[in-house]
Amino acid sequence: MPTLRIVTWNINSVRLRLPLLADLVRDLAPDVICLQETKCPDALFPHEGVEALGFPHRAVRGMKGYNGTAILSRLPFSVRADDPDWCARGDCRHLGADLAVPGGLELHNFYVPAGGDVPDREANPKFAHKLDFIAEATAWNAARGPARRAMMLGDLNIAPLESDVWSHRQLLDVVSHTPVEVAALEGWQRAGAWHDAIRHFVPPPEKIYTWWSYRARDWEASDRGRRLDHIWVSQDLAAGLRDWRVHRAARNWTQTSDHVPVLVELDV
């Protein structure tokens, strides 16, 4: 029974931050890295640099300027070909893989739309897109039944719990923590019977954040963070969870992302 270390990171430009990927590999020793916001067309992906870090197996789904996902792996895997094109946009927000481990392991890397600034689906098309995206993913999970030997991770752009934000009261009207978004994310989680792998180790009310705005004068002193990045596992994998890490130190790396890497180690 192999033990895997799997990381999710919204890298916010894979070309700009390729050197930081080396720091991530040094610090976390991952077997699989799932990236979001690579902002890189597939033809321009820095394959050589990633190969040199020890990741011979890669899949990328990128576009010019925005979005983009990638899976970098020490183990072989195949890209899942029949997963949906969410909201029929072809906007590179999901990459599914079947990892070559005994018994198989499904891995879904998501970049959920951020949703703009106004939490109103009529006034703000970006917020409508966010809710529609999650509704489609929820229906997909519901149709497939409870997940088995599967992981679901990525930048979901929602902080569901009061202890996932620096101030529940002050963020109730802020996109990422509104009740309608929280209900949508909880519905998605329920539809797939997903188990929150980070809250498995750190139950509420302990605070956990994975994102701090670039706009803060001193992100560390103000510590106004949100837990936007998540790792969920199917119920049959929950007993295999071994370790976790939110790599807060990465927020102080030179020219870093506003998100930090999140790691889970588990027996699969």
Place this chain on the structure above:
DNA sequence: ATGGTTGCGGAGCAA
């Protein structure tokens, strides 16, 4: 209440 920063791409949009 407002404004604050970053990346892409080379202005303005998205976050």
